[in-house]
Amino acid sequence: MMKLKSGRTLYYGKGDVMTYRTCAKPLETAPVPESRYTGCDNVIFAHNVLFSVSGESLLSSFTQGDNSLVVATDSMKNFILRETAAYEGATTEGLLHFIAERFFAKYPHITSIEISGDRIPFLPVDVPGPEGLQPSGLVYRRSHNDHASALLSLSRTEDGCEVTEHRSVLSGLQLIKVSGSSFYGFVRDEYTTLPDSYDRPLFIFLDIIWRYNDVKDALDSGNGAYVAAEQISDIAHAVFHEFNTPSIQYLIYQIGLRLLARYPQLAEVGFESNNRTWETVVDPAEELKPGVFTEPRPPYGFQGFTMTREDLISEGEQS
Numbered sequence: 506m507m508k509l510k511s512g513r514t515l516y517y518g519k520g521d522v523m524t525y526r527t528c529a530k531p532l533e534t535a536p537v538p539e540s541r542y543t544g545c546d547n548v549i550f551a552h553n554v555l556f557s558v559s560g561e562s563l564l565s566s567f568t569q570g571d572n573s574l575v576v577a578t579d580s581m582k583n584f585i586l587r588e589t590a591a592y593e594g595a596t597t598e599g600l601l602h603f604i605a606e607r608f609f610a611k612y613p614h615i616t617s618i619e620i621s622g623d624r625i626p627f628l629p630v631d632v633p634g635p636e637g638l639q640p641s642g643l644v645y646r647r648s649h650n651d652h653a654s655a656l657l658s659l660s661r662t663e664d665g666c667e668v669t670e671h672r673s674v675l676s677g678l679q680l681i682k683v684s685g686s687s688f689y690g691f692v693r694d695e696y697t698t699l700p701d702s703y704d705r706p707l708f709i710f711l712d713i714i715w716r717y718n719d720v721k722d723a724l725d726s727g728n729g730a731y732v733a734a735e736q737i738s739d740i741a742h743a744v745f746h747e748f749n750t751p752s753i754q755y756l757i758y759q760i761g762l763r764l765l766a767r768y769p770q771l772a773e774v775g776f777e778s779n780n781r782t783w784e785t786v787v788d789p790a791e792e793l794k795p796g797v798f799t800e801p802r803p804p805y806g807f808q809g810f811t812m813t814r815e816d817l818i819s820e821g822e823q824s
C-alpha cells in the first residue's frame with residue numbers, strides 16, 4: 506500500500522497487463538538434489554503484470570481534478586508492453602525492476618512504484634526427432650497449475666531507484682499424499698467432533714514465499730544465486746514424501762528448514778497453506794490398498810508461517 510509523507514494512501518495503476526514476451530534470455534540455475542530443474546529456455550516469457558504508482562504530485566489529481574501530471578493507465582499499459590521488448594534479462598523479478606526503473610526515468614514526478622507479475626507458465630513439449638523424443642522449441646503447452654510470481658516496491662532515489670520491499674512466490678501448489686500423514690493429540694473437549702486420524706489422505710493447497718538477503722540475486726540470474734519456483738516446488742514434493750507428518754504446521758516447518766538449508770542466499774521463507782484433506786468414503790483396508798475419497802466440505806482450515814535463517818541455526822543447535 507503506497508503512502509504519502511502525510512500518511513495518506515494514494516495510488517493508481519493498471520492490472521492484468523498480459524505481456525507475452527518471446528525469446529527472452531535463457532535462465533540457468535544451480536542444481537539442487539531434489540530437482541531436475543536447472544533452467545528454462547524462456548522462449549515464452551509471459552506475465553500478467555499489475556502496476557501502480559504514487560507521489561505527492563498526484564494529490565491534486567484526486568483533490569482538484571487536475572490531470573496535468575496523470576499518466577493515463579492506458580499509457581502505463583503501453584509502456585509495460587513496449588518496454589518488455591527491451592528487457593535483456595531472464596527473471597520475472599528482473600523484468601519488473603526493469604519496467605519500474607524505466608518508468609521512474611521517464612516520469613520524474615513519480616516517487617514510488619509497486620509492481621507485481623504472475624508468470625504465465627507455458628511448458629515445453631517433446632516431439633519425435635532424429636534421436637527420439639526431444640523438446641520442440643516451438644510448441645509450448647499452457648499450464649493452469651501452480652506458477653511463480655513476484656512483487657517489488659520501489660522508491661525514487663537521487664540517482665535512480667531502490668527496492669524497498671520484495672518477495673518471490675510460488676502460488677497455487679496443490680499436493681496430495683495418499684498415506685503417511687496423521688493428525689491426533691489435539692485439544693479434545695466439548696467442542697471436538699473430529700476423530701483422531703493416524704493415516705489421512707492429506708491434500709494441501711500451498712503458497713510459498715521467499716525473500717533474498719540481497720535483492721540483486723533475484724534481479725540478475727547472472728549472479729548464479731537466483732532461486733527458481735520450479736525448484737522450490739520440487740523441494741516441497743521431496744519433503745512431503747520423506748516425512749511422516751503429524752500436521753500441516755509441522756510439514757511446512759520442515760519444508761522451510763530444507764529451503765533455508767538449500768539456499769543460503771535467502772533471508773526468509775513463508776507459507777500459506779490450506780487443508781483440503783479428502784473425505785474418506787471407503788476406508789482402505791491397509792496402507793496403499795484401494796480406497797475411495799471425495800472432496801472435503803467447507804469451511805477449510807489454513808496455516809501461515811514465516812521463517813528466517815535463525816530457525817535453521819537454532820534447529821542445528823538442537824540436533
Ligand SMILES: O=c1[nH]c(=O)c2[nH]c(=O)[nH]c2[nH]1
Nearest residue numbers: 688699751752753754780806
Ligand atoms: O494439519 C492439520 N492442522 C490443524 O490444525 C488441523 N485442524 C483440523 O481440524 N485438521 C487439521 N490438520
